Amino acid sequence: MENLFRYHYRPLCIFALHYLKDIDVSEDVVQEAFGLLWEKLSAGEKVVNQKGYLYSIVKNRSLDILRKGGLTGEAISLDGSVDDIEEPAVEDAEVEARLWTAIDTLPEKCREIFLMSKRDGLKQEEIAQELGISLQTVKNQVSKALKILKDGAVKIYTFFV
Amino acid sequence: MPENENKHLDFVVKHYREGKLDTRKAISKFNAEHGIAPAPMKRNGRGWIYFASGIAAAVLLGVMIRFALLATAEVTLVANGPKEVFLLPDSTRVTLAQGGTLSYKEWGFKRGSRRVNLTGKGYFEVTKDAGHPFEVSTENSFVRVLGTRFLLEILPVAKVSLYEGKVHFARTENLEGVVLTEGMTALIPIGAIKPKVEHKGNPNGIAWIRGTFVFEDTPLKEVLLTIGNYYGVSFGATDMKKRLSGEFSTEDLDLIIELIESALDVKIVKM
Numbered sequence: 001m002e003n004l005f006r007y008h009y010r011p012l013c014i015f016a017l018h019y020l021k022d023i024d025v026s027e028d029v030v031q032e033a034f035g036l037l038w039e040k041l042s043a044g045e046k047v048v049n050q051k052g053y054l055y056s057i058v059k060n061r062s063l064d065i066l067r068k069g070g071l072t073g074e075a076i077s078l079d080g081s082v083d084d085i086e087e088p089a090v091e092d093a094e095v096e097a098r099l100w101t102a103i104d105t106l107p108e109k110c111r112e113i114f115l116m117s118k119r120d121g122l123k124q125e126e127i128a129q130e131l132g133i134s135l136q137t138v139k140n141q142v143s144k145a146l147k148i149l150k151d152g153a154v155k156i157y158t159f160f161v
Numbered sequence: 162m163p164e165n166e167n168k169h170l171d172f173v174v175k176h177y178r179e180g181k182l183d184t185r186k187a188i189s190k191f192n193a194e195h196g197i198a199p200a201p202m203k204r205n206g207r208g209w210i211y212f213a214s215g216i217a218a219a220v221l222l223g224v225m226i227r228f229a230l231l232a233t234a235e236v237t238l239v240a241n242g243p244k245e246v247f248l249l250p251d252s253t254r255v256t257l258a259q260g261g262t263l264s265y266k267e268w269g270f271k272r273g274s275r276r277v278n279l280t281g282k283g284y285f286e287v288t289k290d291a292g293h294p295f296e297v298s299t300e301n302s303f304v305r306v307l308g309t310r311f312l313l314e315i316l317p318v319a320k321v322s323l324y325e326g327k328v329h330f331a332r333t334e335n336l337e338g339v340v341l342t343e344g345m346t347a348l349i350p351i352g353a354i355k356p357k358v359e360h361k362g363n364p365n366g367i368a369w370i371r372g373t374f375v376f377e378d379t380p381l382k383e384v385l386l387t388i389g390n391y392y393g394v395s396f397g398a399t400d401m402k403k404r405l406s407g408e409f410s411t412e413d414l415d416l417i418i419e420l421i422e423s424a425l426d427v428k429i430v431k432m
Contacts, residue, residue, distance in 0.1 A: 002188055014182075023181050023182070031190065096172060
């Protein structure tokens with residue numbers, strides 16, 4: 001069970017995140033999926049494709065949540081029906097999980113600056129001012145982060161192809 | 162491909178939050194919710210057994226020795242964190258407080274003999290099995306149960322608090338003991354042979370398991386003593402005679418103190 005977690009926990013969460021757009025709810029859904037698998041296995045049932053089972057549970061639970069409109073925000077204001085949502089590819093989720101891990105492993109300062117710039121949409125000048133560092137440092141850190149992540153991503157691609 | 166790459170990165174960056182998707186945390190949460198014991202630490206020379214049997218693999222005698230030793234092999238569970246939950250082979254759930262250990266013979270459980278040894282403090286939720294009593298031995302006490310929830314503390318004196326069911330509590334297996342029923346607590350004073358029964362149960366004995374303190378019209382003095390014992394601190398207050406009712410999470414000491422101060426309009430100081 002622990003190995004299943006190690007291999008599939010993050011990709012499954014990212015997979016759910018494509019539907020739900022909420023990281024906490026995604027983690028809950030994935031926990032639930034592992035719980036269901038565990039119950040099945042403890043009851044002596046055989047699950048041949050455990051990975052496939054987990055993904056299908058996560059998909060169905062995520063769609064349930066969207067249908068019930070249990071989440072506020074982006075997920076609800078979808079155009080069209082829940083059934084029109086394109087199913088995210090498992091491979092994409094796996095690549096993205098690795099990128100997430102790569103961001104985790106960035107040096108702290110580098111990560112902070114990178115996220116302020118790319119996630120929070122701050123201008124590089126604003127970041128420099130906020131953190132009291134030079135504009136050049138901000139530029140350097142952002143490109144350093146991008147380089148690390150892209151190198152990482154390339155490795156990931158060659159790994160998968 | 163670079164286009165794809167950006168799409169992936171943009172998605173991840175957009176949702177990235179530090180400390181989220183922590184696989185290790187997820188595993189602990191899962192284990193706690195499903196009562197799964199972390200891989201137990203095995204002791205008593207099992208590694209040696211494998212080694213020995215490896216050498217003598219082809220020799221029948223070697224195999225026989227291995228089985229003979231396996232019969233006496235002991236599993237030892239150790240709580241390294243503040244509390245850890247373990248599931249025994251018969252589905253009994255044991256929560257050990259930090260530093261507590263529990264050992265048992267795996268072979269024994271397979272044959273229906275449910276005997277464990279405890280050091281430290283353990284909370285037991287014993288699986289009912291009328292034909293096979295569950296027995297806990299400690300250095301200075303012995304408890305026999307038939308499906309129940311109880312707390313057994315060994316330090317500094319052996320003390321049992323019963324939350325459900327019935328247990329027999331004695332100094333040793335063969336000495337005369339007492340039978341405890343729900344809500345009763347008993348302890349064996351140092352040097353005594355027979356346990357002393359206190360009829361008053363202590364709902365806060367398992368505060369560390371439940372994660373809450375429960376008080377019902379309890380004098381502040383007693384409230385502060387309970388909380389203080391839990392956190393290992395002592396308190397003073399402006400009016401010890403006031404009484405408190407309510408349930409408080411054990412998570413945040415400062416918050417509890419604040420809540421009590423405002424509820425009772427007193428000033429509480431850590432000493």
